[in-house]
Amino acid sequence: MAYSKVGDEELLSKILQVxxxxxxxxxxxxxxxxxxxxxxxxxxxxxxxxxxDMVRTVVESVHEWFGENVIHPLDAKGSPADRLHRVxxxxxxxxxGGRNSCLLDTLSLPAVEGRLDRALxxxxxxxxxxxARIAKASGFSERAARERAQDAIVSIEGALVLVRVLHDTKPxxxxxxxxxxxxxxxxx
Amino acid sequence: MAYSKVGDEELLSKILQVxxxxxxxxxxxxxxxxxxxxxxxxxxxxxxxxxxDMVRTVVESVHEWFGENVIHPLDAKGSPADRLHRVxxxxxxxxxGGRNSCLLDTLSLPAVEGRLDRALxxxxxxxxxxxARIAKASGFSERAARERAQDAIVSIEGALVLVRVLHDTKPxxxxxxxxxxxxxxxxx
DNA sequence: GTCTATAGCTTGATAGAC
DNA sequence: GTCTATCAAGCTATAGAC
Numbered sequence: 001m002a003y004s005k006v007g008d009e010e011l012l013s014k015i016l017q018v019x020x021x022x023x024x025x026x027x028x029x030x031x032x033x034x035x036x037x038x039x040x041x042x043x044x045x046x047x048x049x050x051x052x053d054m055v056r057t058v059v060e061s062v063h064e065w066f067g068e069n070v071i072h073p074l075d076a077k078g079s080p081a082d083r084l085h086r087v088x089x090x091x092x093x094x095x096x097g098g099r100n101s102c103l104l105d106t107l108s109l110p111a112v113e114g115r116l117d118r119a120l121x122x123x124x125x126x127x128x129x130x131x132a133r134i135a136k137a138s139g140f141s142e143r144a145a146r147e148r149a150q151d152a153i154v155s156i157e158g159a160l161v162l163v164r165v166l167h168d169t170k171p172x173x174x175x176x177x178x179x180x181x182x183x184x185x186x187x188x
Numbered sequence: 189m190a191y192s193k194v195g196d197e198e199l200l201s202k203i204l205q206v207x208x209x210x211x212x213x214x215x216x217x218x219x220x221x222x223x224x225x226x227x228x229x230x231x232x233x234x235x236x237x238x239x240x241d242m243v244r245t246v247v248e249s250v251h252e253w254f255g256e257n258v259i260h261p262l263d264a265k266g267s268p269a270d271r272l273h274r275v276x277x278x279x280x281x282x283x284x285g286g287r288n289s290c291l292l293d294t295l296s297l298p299a300v301e302g303r304l305d306r307a308l309x310x311x312x313x314x315x316x317x318x319x320a321r322i323a324k325a326s327g328f329s330e331r332a333a334r335e336r337a338q339d340a341i342v343s344i345e346g347a348l349v350l351v352r353v354l355h356d357t358k359p360x361x362x363x364x365x366x367x368x369x370x371x372x373x374x375x376x
Numbered sequence: 377g378t379c380t381a382t383a384g385c386t387t388g389a390t391a392g393a394c
Numbered sequence: 395g396t397c398t399a400t401c402a403a404g405c406t407a408t409a410g411a412c
Contacts, residue, residue: 003378025213026299029406041408042378050407101297108352109294111214117355124353150350150359151343158346162338164296165312167305171338191396217388229390230396238389 004037011036011046016058023106024055024116055107059116062103063123069094071130080138081184088176091156098163098172105157127153131183139185152182192225199224199234204246211294212243212304243295247304250291251311257282259318268326269372276364279344286351286360293345315341319371327373340370 006014014036019027029040029051036043047053069090074083095102104120131149136142159175194202202224207215217228217239224231235241257278262271283290292308319337324330347363 001379005377021297022299023211023213023297025211026297028404030404038377039379040406041380044407045377102349104353105293105349106297108349109209109211109214109289111210120353121355124350147362150362154346154350154359154363155339155342156346157349158342158344161290161293161296161345161349162312162342165292165308167309171342174335174338175342189397193395216386218386226395227397228388229398232389233395 015054019058020101024112059119074130074134080134098169102160135183148182152179203242207246208289212300247307262318262322268322286357290348323371336370340367
């Protein structure tokens, strides 16, 4: 194989793409090697802990991305509706209009060895809390806001499954289009 | 290993359980052998086509189960609300209150070799059409009925993902509790 | 910091005894 | 119709050259 170099950020992004596409078991080192252009031994130099190290780093990096591009903007300045719309743009990009699966889905099957469980759960809880805060800020009660946050994420995760099975991104577009209705209290 | 026999139905049900729990890549012959009590060679006697044969049979059998316990009851006698409630009971049992994942989710990652794709898509389309028919029967327009059918299945699939990550079946219970609202047009 | 080469294990699959 | 024993291929992981 030709000698190749790749920056940390680009490397991680390509590995993420393999995990979100194939899931944990399907993300073999061969596929990761092919996607990144690095031989297996080079991957072990970058991630001394091997595959567990890679998946752990990927989950952490997505958690950080969500913090910066979803959770934090939800609490920024502007009307709740404006803040949510900025976040919807980021989510659409992150999931590539529905063509990318969610790690919460593809990495949550129990075959996974390391205690990835806890990290996924914490990421999801942070997302639920972020959505609940903006729903509450728009006028919903504490309880209603929590329910609507759950409904919102359920609709995203479910839509991603339908997109994968149907090979049609419309369910994801529809889910995002309806999120404002779910999370922002409207005037009557 | 001790000599063991197992009926066709029980065998298939145990194999289904492995696939829905671990997904296609995670459902190894070792796990299937352990779950069924049959050695690998015996599994090949029952399923000459090997793992592909097993997963194909599992998907077909679930498709049939859905026909009998979901699609058909939706078109039976009684008010739309009554018909839907019978189906909700069956879905709750099938997904074990949310503890079981859905094959549409766990088998739809692209790592799968055989053309399982088409079968999953057809199953999902039949489900969508069934839900759309009962929504229409309860008074929704053709277009609204199709949208609501999609929302209903999205909420089930999404809730199953949340249950798996949170280790808490409440999202699934909530999703089922809200299905009647989604699919049955209420008096105002 | 990348590569080639390979070790050791698990996978899906098969041969043949009972 | 089940079992034990085994195979080749693919897996994660490592040694060592450059």
